Amino acid sequence: MTTTIKDIAKRTGVSHSTVSRALRGDPLISFATAKRIRQAAKDMAYLPSAAARSLKTNRSQVLGVIASSIDDPFFSEIVFGIEEAAQEAGYRLFIGASQHDPAREQKIVQAMMEHRTDGVIICSSSFSPDQGRQLLEYGFPIVVVNHQGAENFHYSIFHDDLDGSRQITRHLIELGHRRIAYLGNSLSGRTTLDRLAGFKTEMQAADLTIPNAYIHHVAGNGPQFGLDGIEQLLTLNQPPTAIVCFNDMLAMGVLKGCHMAGLIVPDDISVTGFDNITFSAYTHPPLTTFDQPKQSIGTEAARLLLDLLDTNPNGSVFQPKEIVLKGKLLVRNSTAAPPTAPKTH
Amino acid sequence: MTTTIKDIAKRTGVSHSTVSRALRGDPLISFATAKRIRQAAKDMAYLPSAAARSLKTNRSQVLGVIASSIDDPFFSEIVFGIEEAAQEAGYRLFIGASQHDPAREQKIVQAMMEHRTDGVIICSSSFSPDQGRQLLEYGFPIVVVNHQGAENFHYSIFHDDLDGSRQITRHLIELGHRRIAYLGNSLSGRTTLDRLAGFKTEMQAADLTIPNAYIHHVAGNGPQFGLDGIEQLLTLNQPPTAIVCFNDMLAMGVLKGCHMAGLIVPDDISVTGFDNITFSAYTHPPLTTFDQPKQSIGTEAARLLLDLLDTNPNGSVFQPKEIVLKGKLLVRNSTAAPPTAPKTH
């Protein structure tokens, strides 16, 4: 039996509307009675019903977050940033992990609509256009993080992946590498394409050709996919002397694959990651990677969404907005000059 | 302008109660009208309001999950298991990360009470007794996972950490180690104590003494804490030949510390983890660890909670229940016999 404002009203001898106003801090209520009511509420351990409130106000004070998976340390850091900003503004989070499964995604979207989430942040790299359209039609304010389909949405936060990938590639070229491969994740849509584009641009700028076989895609983010990928690349007649990996997790698998093949990183082969997840500093050798400001991306996304909610309560149309954040190259020990006498078969 | 059952009622020419019944599948409504109503609901893209429904039914169809942090791969795998079971039963998750911060914890508990969560699963190793009491007083069905304060709660899922820790320790002893240290995480409450107890038991059984300095605690789970810990242990006059780490993340830091100190794992020193998080297979060398059935723990916890909800709608008292799950030793390459000629200073 939870206590309601009616119980408080009965106890303090006022009407429930007075209680409602007093607890919301309405200046209409005299200070004396407001104080009495607040005290009673405290004594009776009153807690407002979120359901009743959001039913009446049509605001749930909840933000929906759609991520590919929460296992992924990259996403969990972004979510952490979102939570920081949301909590500060008195909002709660409703997190859904799509796991790259359309059925699951559909359920998440539906749940968010049923809960009348005030807005949605999409972090999922593989979010289906259908679900996106559904969210848009429903009228959710939507902010998109690093998303492939971002062109359909008006508000987005991007990390400059192109720039990052170029810096990584340039770093390898400057070390003297000429045979560089790119290992991507085909499920990451636009993100992997951006990084691939940066890679190609820089290779082209250095007049280096990329054999077709040097661009390899696997279908997942975990280290095991990196392991699969490097095994493929090492079977080539002319294996690369450096691997640019889509992200740190793939790179971890690649490191393992190199060790298993008897290669020393970075003496025999250089490996780079991307994102700078915590673990990338603890691999052997520590990964050269690109430090993406993950937490900031999350906070910025949440702030942007909250701004939309504050200034756009009546659904008027706004200027589209795109925020681009920059990261920085982090050179550790997984990269070095290529071996002077490369093995040939 | 979202559509409500009243809109559907107007459109189909029936009363809103008929619509409500039809959509809930009430057999009172004739098949023909039910079909007509369902079609109209589909056409009008009707989605029930979770707020209104839970206000009326006093059930939110939401389970609260309190975790220490979502960054932690160990917890995210448990949460994944919880989500699996919850979704299957038509429940959504409300996840809160306490980050070992009492203020944050307080906010999470309050939010769960305001949202009238149907039940709560506590995965946080450092959950304060105050908050726990508050949840209990509120009348939530609560299931606790691996929790230090589990004695206050009636329903809990445990992994047999004692057994795991004993197996790990025995493994090292059988390899010939005699100077074995334990590196714990002081924030993990009962969990670290259980593992320490297992370690001590097995050492005692083998007539091995443990110098005080061989039991070292750090205040966190991340690899950086492992790094700090091993640096301490290596400064000892008689450093250990093997380190039993509280979990895999600490072990990752320990591995790095060993490399930095010029030690070869496992030739010079053996290192063990605990939990078998994904990354533990990709360290160098791959970690010997104890494989905890993380996902099962999550699913079991959720199932237990759901059972409580189904069978206990009127708040009657139940038999306390404690489910213990067992894991298994996973020997990889971070453990070997101790060096034959140990260095002495």
Added chain:
DNA sequence: TGATGTCATGCACACGTGTGCAGACAAGGC
């Protein structure tokens, strides 16, 4: 034909909170 029963539907109220409006009351000015 009227009584009885079955089936389908509507009426009215409830859940807990928020809010426009009216009304009560006191103080002050004429």
Added chain:
DNA sequence: GCCTTGTCTGCACACGTGTGCATGACATCA
């Protein structure tokens, strides 16, 4: 003393859904 003004509080309704009870239509049977 009456009117105005300002301050405070209560009434009544609303949000969207669920449900007990009454009502109405219709068929069946005596």
